[in-house]
Amino acid sequence: AQKVTQAQTEISVVEKEDVTLDCVYETRDTTYYLFWYKQPPSGELVFLIRRNSFDEQNEISGRYSWNFQKSTSSFNFTITASQVVDSAVYFCALLVGRGHQGGSEKLVFGKGTKLTVNP
C-alpha cells in the first residue's frame, strides 16, 4: 500500500525563523515520484517541487530547500527565513504505479501541515 505521513499537523513560527516540514512515505514500488504542494487560503494547490526515486540530490530554490533520503523514506521541506506569505497548508504527495504493465498511476497525499508565520 502507498502512504504518506506528515506527522506535524500545525506549526507556528515567528517571521525570519527557519522551519522544516516532515514527510515520510511508504511504497513497495521502485519507481515513484514525490511532490510538495502549497495550499493558500484560496484553496487551489500550487506545485512546489517534484523528485523521482532515482534522484536523491537535494534541491534549493531561493528560501526553499528539500532533503530526499531513501534510506529513511523521507522527503523533508525547509523554509529558510520564513515570511508571513509562507503561511499556508503544505502537502507532501507520492505518485506510484508508473511502469507497471496495465497499471495506473495513483497520486496519494499526506494530511498536510498547516504553517502559520507570525509577524
Add this chain to the structure above:
Amino acid sequence: DGGITQSPKYLFRKEGQNVTLSCEQNLNHDAMYWYRQDPGQGLRLIYYSQIVNDFQKGDIAEGYSVSREKKESFPLTVTSAQKNPTAFYLCASSNRAGTEAFFGQGTRLTVV
C-alpha cells in the same frame, strides 16, 4: 490560457439529491483525479482515470461515480448514497510521464 477548470465554485444540495461537479482541462493531460478535502484529513482520493473510458476507484469511492467520455472532461457525481458529502472537492490532471498534477480551484459542496 491552459488550465483546469472546476465549476461551480459553490454548490448546495438537498439531502437525497444527486449532484454533478464539473472538471475540464485543456492541457491535453491523460490522467485526471478527484479528491475530497475535509478539515484535518488532507486530500483523499475518490476516483482517478488514466485514459478515456477507463477509471479506477480511489480510497473513498463509495457514494460517488465518474465518467471519462472525453479526454478533457472528468465529471464527478455525488450520489444520495454518500452520507456525508459536505466537503471541498478538488480535481487535478497530469501527464502520465510522472510530472506534477495541476489542480482546479475546487468546488465547495454543502448539503442543506
